[in-house]
Amino acid sequence: HGLGRLxxxxxxxxxxxxxxxxxxxxxxxxxxxxxxxxxxxxxxxxIGPQCMKMAIEKAKKYGVGxxxxxxSTHYGIAGYYxxxxxEAGCVxxxxxxxxxxxxxxFGVEPMLGTNPLCFGIPSDxxxxxxxxxxxxxxxxxxxxxxARDGVDTPRGAVIDNDGIxxxxxxxxxxxxxxxxxALTPVGGAGDKMGGYKGYGWATVVELLSVAFQSGPYGxxxxxxxxxxxxPKPMPLGHFFLAINIExxxxxxxxxxxxxxxxxSLRASKKSPKGPGRIWTAGELENDQxxxxxxxxxxxxxxxxxxxxxxxxxxxxxxxxxYAKLPFE
Numbered sequence: 481h482g483l484g485r486l487x488x489x490x491x492x493x494x495x496x497x498x499x500x501x502x503x504x505x506x507x508x509x510x511x512x513x514x515x516x517x518x519x520x521x522x523x524x525x526x527i528g529p530q531c532m533k534m535a536i537e538k539a540k541k542y543g544v545g546x547x548x549x550x551x552s553t554h555y556g557i558a559g560y561y562x563x564x565x566x567e568a569g570c571v572x573x574x575x576x577x578x579x580x581x582x583x584x585x586f587g588v589e590p591m592l593g594t595n596p597l598c599f600g601i602p603s604d605x606x607x608x609x610x611x612x613x614x615x616x617x618x619x620x621x622x623x624x625x626x627a628r629d630g631v632d633t634p635r636g637a638v639i640d641n642d643g644i645x646x647x648x649x650x651x652x653x654x655x656x657x658x659x660x661x662a663l664t665p666v667g668g669a670g671d672k673m674g675g676y677k678g679y680g681w682a683t684v685v686e687l688l689s690v691a692f693q694s695g696p697y698g699x700x701x702x703x704x705x706x707x708x709x710x711p712k713p714m715p716l717g718h719f720f721l722a723i724n725i726e727x728x729x730x731x732x733x734x735x736x737x738x739x740x741x742x743x744s745l746r747a748s749k750k751s752p753k754g755p756g757r758i759w760t761a762g763e764l765e766n767d768q769x770x771x772x773x774x775x776x777x778x779x780x781x782x783x784x785x786x787x788x789x790x791x792x793x794x795x796x797x798x799x800x801x802y803a804k805l806p807f808e
Contacts, residue, residue, distance in 0.1 A: 481557045483780060484621060487787040489554050490523070491795075498703070498713040499523065499553050505530050508550075513542050516692065517549045521713050524555030528574075528718060532561040535722040536568045543727035549718040550693035554578075559612035559765075562600025565722045566608035569731045572600035573721040577689035579702045579714055582616050583662035585671060585679045588641050590662035591698060594619040595685035602725065604732075604739035607766035615682035616663040623652055628783050636668045645669065657704065689717030780807050 493499035503522030507515055515534055519527040531547040538545025555561075558574050565572025578593030594614040601609040618637040626633050632647040639645055640661035646652050655661040666678025690697050695717040699706060703714045725734045742760045750756055772778045780788075785807050792798040792805070 481621065483784045483788070484624070485554065485556070487791055490525070491791055493553070493711070496711045498711050501526075513538050513544050513546065515547045517547060519549055519552035521551055521553060521715060524553040524716065524718075527552045528555035528561055528720075529564070531718065532564045532572070532574065532720045532722070535720040536565055536570055536572075539565075539570050539722035539724040539727075540568070543724050545720075545722045547720045548688075548692040549720075550695050551715045552576075552718055553714060553716055555716070555718055557612065558596040558598035559600070559610045559762075561720060562598045562610055562612065563608060564600075566600035566602045566610065568722070569602060569726060570722040570724050571602075572598075572723075574598050574719065575685040575688060576718040577686050577695075577697065577701070577716055580659075580698050581620060581656065581663045582665050582679070582682050583639060583669075585665065585669075585676045588639055588643055588662060590656070590659060592665075592679075592682040592686050593701075594663065595682045595689070597681060597685050601738055602731070602735050603742055604735040605742060605763075607762050609738060609742060609760060609762050610765070611761040613666075615666055615678050615685060617666060617668060617678075618663060620656065620663070623649060623656075627653060628781060637664060638662070639664055639669050643669075659702075659706070688719045692719070693717040777806065 503520035535545035562572035582592040598612040667675035
């Protein structure tokens with residue numbers, strides 16, 4: 481996400497005419513507690529915040545708010561939306577489908593997206609509990625990072641049409657575009673390590689991203705016309721749920737109860753073979769945020785630095801606006 485997606489997912493897709501940055505967000509149907517929204521293939525990074533904001537507003541008034549979106553595009557970090565809800569004193573839930581990457585248990589064909597399911601829960605810690613995970617062992621972005629780092633993909637994360645677990649990162653990325661290999665669900669291929677659980681959760685997210693919206697799935701959101709090889713739009717579905725905590729109990733009581741449980745997990749007995757610390761979801765990210773803020777920002781890999789430089793050259797006005805980038 482973030483800088484790694486700026487050029488290939490957003491700018492390049494705009495250039496290819498399969499994503500539009502200036503499309504309106506339309507409300508197709510609305511009740512006091514629900515809404516169905518059409519993003520018109522606009523920028524998911526704009527559509528997503530509008531939807532969660534609407535869900536939170538409904539929750540604050542009626543206790544619960546649920547918004548489903550259709551015809552959206554890649555909406556970035558799912559945890560951003562659940563964090564919006566948590567910061568507003570709500571429990572937040574969001575999910576999205578994506579181009580088909582995961583093979584069903586005992587299958588090899590990519591049928592489901594990496595389909596994150598994300599919760600955000602307020603706590604009296606310095607950070608909320610936010611769990612934002614793909615329903616695959618690894619997501620495509622992690623494999624792209626392996627490629628940038630020049631390392632193999634761990635065995636068990638990818639399976640090809642012959643049922644072989646692949647580790648050749650560059651070959652995996654090529655074959656994923658061609659539909660010749662697939663990611664495995666959380667738990668891995670087969671059922672020995674519970675792969676059917678990840679497969680089931682990936683299916684739940686796909687259903688909630690498609691069924692309300694009458695949205696496409698499978699090859700219809702792969703981004704490539706299989707016959708011609710040309711790029712095509714990827715109309716994605718999302719869902720956003722906010723539950724107002726004050727409708728059930730005082731917010732401070734809820735946060736104290738949440739923090740007490742999380743702190744007990746972190747204080748529990750450590751493995752003698754581990755790092756000597758136990759984290760809860762959202763804590764490691766908060767640690768990194770604090771550290772990077774203290775050092776004045778994050779490190780940008782050379783490949784992404786070049787992406788930004790190329791964008792500056794190709795976009796009118798950017799060279800004057802950003803004559804010198806922080807890493808130059």
